[in-house]
Amino acid sequence: MSIQIDIQKKLQGFHLDLSLHTEASILGILGASGSGKSMLLKCIAGLVKPDSGCIEINKRTFFSSHAHINLKPRDRKTGYVFQNYALFPHLTVRENIAFGLHRKRDDQETNLITLISKLHLNGLEHKYPSQISGGQQQRVALARALATNPDMLLLDEPFSALDEHLRKEMIKEMAQYLSLFKVKTLYVTHQMDEAYYLCDDIAVIKQGQIDSISHKTTLFTNPLTLESAKITGCKNFSKFDIAASQKIICKDWGIELPMCLQAPAASTKCSTLGIRNHHLKCVDASTASRASNQIQGWISDIVKMPTQSTLYVKFNRPPSGPEDYHVQLDVPHEKRAQIKEMIFVEFPTDRLLFLED
Numbered sequence: 001m002s003i004q005i006d007i008q009k010k011l012q013g014f015h016l017d018l019s020l021h022t023e024a025s026i027l028g029i030l031g032a033s034g035s036g037k038s039m040l041l042k043c044i045a046g047l048v049k050p051d052s053g054c055i056e057i058n059k060r061t062f063f064s065s066h067a068h069i070n071l072k073p074r075d076r077k078t079g080y081v082f083q084n085y086a087l088f089p090h091l092t093v094r095e096n097i098a099f100g101l102h103r104k105r106d107d108q109e110t111n112l113i114t115l116i117s118k119l120h121l122n123g124l125e126h127k128y129p130s131q132i133s134g135g136q137q138q139r140v141a142l143a144r145a146l147a148t149n150p151d152m153l154l155l156d157e158p159f160s161a162l163d164e165h166l167r168k169e170m171i172k173e174m175a176q177y178l179s180l181f182k183v184k185t186l187y188v189t190h191q192m193d194e195a196y197y198l199c200d201d202i203a204v205i206k207q208g209q210i211d212s213i214s215h216k217t218t219l220f221t222n223p224l225t226l227e228s229a230k231i232t233g234c235k236n237f238s239k240f241d242i243a244a245s246q247k248i249i250c251k252d253w254g255i256e257l258p259m260c261l262q263a264p265a266a267s268t269k270c271s272t273l274g275i276r277n278h279h280l281k282c283v284d285a286s287t288a289s290r291a292s293n294q295i296q297g298w299i300s301d302i303v304k305m306p307t308q309s310t311l312y313v314k315f316n317r318p319p320s321g322p323e324d325y326h327v328q329l330d331v332p333h334e335k336r337a338q339i340k341e342m343i344f345v346e347f348p349t350d351r352l353l354f355l356e357d
């Protein structure tokens, strides 16, 4: 799929100014709430008209302010699954799926039967949306989007209305459908696990602009920007300087770390250091080697979850309360730890992320 998008749209209090160029078959769009993900899909589908710019998908121009082209939504051949599915409540499952088909032709009838079967909707054809489950409604919405044989699927947080268990089930199903139907897909979500599981490349969108675009493994292992690190789950950040003594001064944490290979040159735009919770290690004071990457700290809070606990740790002096901490790290659920206990936090320096703001 070739996507060439350069668009601008000004709304009250929000400015979409977005440049996106990719050949990915399934592109994830990951971003915080209000970052402009849905607006991007609406511009591609033709539901919102940009103020200026161009949208070219698979070499077809959908929109060009310069050439005065603005294809009607139905001429763009995109299938759209909305956040809340937007099924018609007064139409049955079958009528909802067939809604986008203009004329009843034999091949369309066959296509409809195939879709109903492939999306496991047999037996539900004559039910109304209110009579089927959330997961089934989601499949009907997907079937309706696929019924017109679109060149491209636009999926806008298709699982946001589902509970966590069903969401996980539906992610697996969706992966099967996407590989079965082989439609080029733009997949909007703010859930990093969905984007990672379903997409090849992922674009991170921040305040109406593309922050980064990369293969998913690169995004998760080596994010280059603060926003990409945050949206992929990194929780510990500090501004930093490289000292003449070849130490990394972590200004917000008030500590120094030994130099590492991936540390950037002085001229770099990177100004924030990050490290993921699960890369930090908790070392008991009795077993700490006091190596230069093991930093003394005190536990300010402990949050126990079913499979792990999160320790909140303050450096340099004991914390004044649970909110007073510098980093958080995950430890096995069984780990014995106490608030105010002194521990050492080990920073594997090869895991440090150097990020642009």
Ligand SMILES: Nc1ncnc2c1ncn2[C@@H]1O[C@H](COP(=O)(O)OP(=O)(O)OP(=O)(O)O)[C@@H](O)[C@H]1O
Pocket (backbone or CB within 6 Å): 011, 012, 013, 014, 031, 032, 033, 034, 035, 036, 037, 038, 039, 040, 190
């Ligand atoms: N019709 C509109 N008029 C004015 N502002 C709008 C309109 N639609 C959306 N916005 C604003 O545009 C911004 C981007 O909205 P958008 O729906 O694209 O966000 P999003 O990233 O999809 O968020 P979410 O994950 O919460 O759905 C928001 O600040 C929103 O308030």
